[in-house]
Amino acid sequence: MNKSTKILLACICVAAVAAVVLVVVLLSKPAYEPGPWFAQGDDSVAEMDFETELNSISVMENTWDTALPQTVIHDLIQAHFDSPLPEGKTEKKAIVIGYDGCRTDTFRLLETSKRSAINLLLQNGGHAIFTYAGGANYPQKLLQKTSTAPGWCSMLTGVLSDVHGVTGNDTPKGVEPKTLLLSLVESGSVDSSAMYVSWKKHFSTDKATYRAEKDYAESNSIPAVYLRAEDDAGTRQNILDDLAKADCTDFIFSTHEYTDHAGHGSGFSLQNIEYVDGFRNAEAAGVDIIEAVESRPTYAEEDWLILITTDHGGIQKDHGGESFEERITFIVSNKELPLSLEG
Numbered sequence: 001m002n003k004s005t006k007i008l009l010a011c012i013c014v015a016a017v018a019a020v021v022l023v024v025v026l027l028s029k030p031a032y033e034p035g036p037w038f039a040q041g042d043d044s045v046a047e048m049d050f051e052t053e054l055n056s057i058s059v060m061e062n063t064w065d066t067a068l069p070q071t072v073i074h075d076l077i078q079a080h081f082d083s084p085l086p087e088g089k090t091e092k093k094a095i096v097i098g099y100d101g102c103r104t105d106t107f108r109l110l111e112t113s114k115r116s117a118i119n120l121l122l123q124n125g126g127h128a129i130f131t132y133a134g135g136a137n138y139p140q141k142l143l144q145k146t147s148t149a150p151g152w153c154s155m156l157t158g159v160l161s162d163v164h165g166v167t168g169n170d171t172p173k174g175v176e177p178k179t180l181l182l183s184l185v186e187s188g189s190v191d192s193s194a195m196y197v198s199w200k201k202h203f204s205t206d207k208a209t210y211r212a213e214k215d216y217a218e219s220n221s222i223p224a225v226y227l228r229a230e231d232d233a234g235t236r237q238n239i240l241d242d243l244a245k246a247d248c249t250d251f252i253f254s255t256h257e258y259t260d261h262a263g264h265g266s267g268f269s270l271q272n273i274e275y276v277d278g279f280r281n282a283e284a285a286g287v288d289i290i291e292a293v294e295s296r297p298t299y300a301e302e303d304w305l306i307l308i309t310t311d312h313g314g315i316q317k318d319h320g321g322e323s324f325e326e327r328i329t330f331i332v333s334n335k336e337l338p339l340s341l342e343g
């Protein structure tokens with residue numbers, strides 16, 4: 001074998017090895033790297049029957065079978081703005097911190113949280129209740145899909161999809177019935193409202209839920225802002241920027257995709273570290289937001305309603321259906337929560 005043949009063979013060998021390495025790198029999924037809020041034990045949460053999990057959540061003031069419909073969110077916010085200002089307060093404000101697709105069994109993780117918005121509210125006199133998505137509680141027949149658009153729309157309008165018309169993620173709502181973003185402003189209950197999200201289907205696609213509302217607000221110069229960021233970090237920043245203003249928006253509604261994104265990607269399950277980490281990230285962002293509210297220079301004169309909730313749970317890598325895991329949701333509040341629709 002002459003010298004040039006040897007060099008050629010060596011080159012072929014090197015190229016072959018490089019190609020194999022490249023294929024292996026491309027095929028092997030890198031190990032998931034949890035963020036800084038991942039807690040000890042998060043990689044080994046014991047699997048448990050869902051009902052047993054729900055029954056073990058001691059911070060809830062009701063039981064899953066006495067859960068209220070998620071539409072109660074609408075009524076709570078409306079009632080907050082309708083009620084008289086408490087002594088010493090000069091302005092009412094409210095914020096919804098929505099964790100999209102956050103299963104309620106994530107409450108099992110609260111005990112070990114490093115930074116938790118739910119714990120922050122509960123440790124300062126807050127309240128928590130079970131609610132349900134889908135218009136009827138488990139195991140009754142669903143009245144609407146446990147999907148994102150119908151869920152949030154029911155919370156923002158106080159009615160189900162038979163009235164608001166949002167039966168799925170690509171079924172837009174008309175201007176009517178108006179969400180709290182518009183109704184509170186138009187009734188004079190608030191001076192301004194804002195919706196901070198990253199999910200495109202809220203108002204950023206042709207068939208987006210609130211596209212007509214957004215257009216209506218813009219063409220009628222109504223101070224209701226619909227602002228989409230690229231991701232959850234952007235949503236958080238948009239909220240923090242708003243809260244940093246002397247006269248911040250009176251009613252802020254937001255959704256954060258950490259849990260839903262992880263659930264669709266690799267499973268809605270406490271045995272999935274990506275899902276657990278998604279919850280940890282949502283909770284840490286929630287603390288940033290609540291701390292920004294509470295550190296406002298005018299906070300002492302403001303009467304804030306702070307709510308954390310979710311639109312639906314999930315099972316395997318999806319939701320929309322009638323399973324227990326998809327339907328049970330929750331509300332955590334800095335203020336008292338109703339335990340029945342009358343009370």
Ligand SMILES: [Zn+2]
Pocket residue numbers: 100101147148149260311312
């Ligand atoms: Zn959702």
